[in-house]
Amino acid sequence: MPKPDNRDFDERYTACFVDFGLKIATGLLIGSMLGGFFLRGYRRWPMFIGGGLGFGMAYSNCENSLNNYLLAMDPKSCVIKKQP
């Protein structure tokens, strides 16, 4: 089972910014590398694909982490009504 995420809200918030920058940069890099590997000549569109992927991943990660923290804060407890 993967490690449970025990970070504080502050940490998650700052990590979000960091995450965005990192993932976009990496995406751009990897995209351009793959494009250069498979295509002849310099094409820019793989780079954008990679960057877009990175942005998307960062976006979903950030949203999920922040929202999960908020949801975990006040869990609406499931009340199972006693079946008569």
Added chain:
Amino acid sequence: MFRIKNNLLNITNILRRQQVEIQALKICQYPRTQYKVQVREPCPPKPPPPPPKPKDDTAFWGALTVICITGAFAVIAKRSPEIRDWLIIYAPWFDDFIAIAYEENMTYGEFARKCVEDVKNFVYTTIKDDNKPQPCSMDQSQKPVIPITPQPEVEDKKGESVDPDKPICVDKPEPIVVTKTTCEIVDRLKDLGNEALSNYYTASTACSLYNQIVAETMQNFSIPTLKELRNHMIERLNLVTESIQKAEQATADIEDLTRYLECGLKGTKEEVENTMTLMKDYLQQIKTSCILYQWENDKSIVLDDQWQKVEHLIDKYAGENETMFPEIKYEQNKLQFQGDLDLLLYHTNRYTQQLIVELKEAVVGMTDRVSRAFETLPQGDNERKNRESMMQSVLKQKRTELDNEFKKRQNDQKLANDKLLKDSLKKQLERHQEIMDAKLKEKEEEATSRLNKLVSEKVAFEKKMFAKQLSEMAEKLKDVEDKLNVRLKAESETKRSQDLWIAGSSLLAATKKGEPYVNVNKELNAIEKAAGAGDQLVTTVLKAVPESIRENGLVPESVLKAKYHQMEKIALKVALIEQDGAPLPVYFLSWLQSTLLFMKISGIPQEEVDKMPEEPFKDLDTFDLLQRARFWMERGNLAAAIRYVNSLEGASKAAAASWYDAARSHLETRQAAEAVIAHAAAIGVQYI
């Protein structure tokens, strides 16, 4: 072959008008001949062999499917009773299969064993012969048991038991084959002879014993014994007749045996002669014993007569007395007489007189007979003198005998009387002794009980005195003990209050330290130890300290302050976010808002400073709340700050949650420490 140039195919070229050059060339590979050549086309290559049919797995998969379906159906049937019932009616074999598979009636092992046995039985019954002996079973009937006919009983013993008494057939003519040996004859003779002798002996002893009994009865006379004599007589007669009969029978048998001797016997002459002498011997012995018996018998008969006479007389006398005086009973030993004694005496006297007369007559008659007998004897002088002397001697002898007898009887009577006296005296003595013993015991008991009473009284008195003294001492001791206890308690409580104060203040100091997380477990344990066992306030206070403090440690005040600013920043940045989260663009908007909105640095409205409003902070939004919290934090009022932070809503609250928890725990711990210190001071003051 036509070769069309590339550019002709190009669409632009086709659509363009231009000159086209066509060059064609025809090449013949084979030289032309005049003959018509049958050109046969080369054989077409063999078609490739058809590929092998792909492996057909349908059988396998089909079987597997069927098995799975059956298994599924079996499982379903097991779960549902209705299907099971349907199966029992229409497909009982499937129901059996389910029973076997689920081990309903027997385990797999048992089922396997049962199958094996069934197979074996089947093999036995069909393949093997029927003639062979079948294994034993309880149902088969028992084979008929051949009864063993009992051997014909041995009828004749070897010749010996053949009764020689049977008259050797009077009808048959005399010459018979005698197959007896002398030994047998001798044995038989001995048996018979002994029997005869013993019978005669029995008879004579019976008579002599009877005589003895009669004599004894006459000696120690009493009426009941007289009556018994009759029984004895009857007994004697029976016995005598029996024995005589047997003896005569045996004698007759012996005489029969003589016939054997006359007839001729197997054996040597010596043996025969021995047998004859033996027989004569026996006969002689029998005769002597017979004579002895006769002598005794005669005596018995005479005695019979005598005592019967006596009996008759006694009966008459007794009968008369009993009719005259009905109280007299002669069977009893004691006389119970109330009537006229003189009449009885007179009657008795008459009887005695009569009997004396009869006795005199009998004596006279007897003397007469004796003298007549004397006269028949030879009358010479010598003979007479001899007779006289003999008679005198015999007379003297008889007299001495009688005297001795009389003396003996007298002595016996005296002895008997003495013994009786001694016995009765002894009995009386014993009785006296018993009474004495009883009285003595009684007196003894009485004395012991009195003594015991005295002793117990004294003891009780002493005990009471002692108990009183003891109780006085105990009271004094208790007083001393109480005073000591009070002093002890005071001292221990002061010490405790000191310990508590120290522990409480150490905890308070811990809240003012500098590390991010302060481990206060030691301080908390110290407080617990210092409080001792029974201090409820301290235990309650310690319970109020939350668990997170013990696990993670305390966040001191300085750290809280620093963290507050961090927390505030984040909380402002997520001010627009709801409690359940929001999509990311909203986060971005909120961040934008926070950067563009400025916080008023200076304070909060004056009214609020003077009087802190109660809980509901409905009108204040995040920014206002945080501003006020910051104000109070800077002033050091943690409680107020916490209250404001608590009223945050949405994501800001979540963002502030960790700081809020830490601050609250800190506050609680601090309050607990202060409470402990106050409590310690109170205890201490009590005992000053």
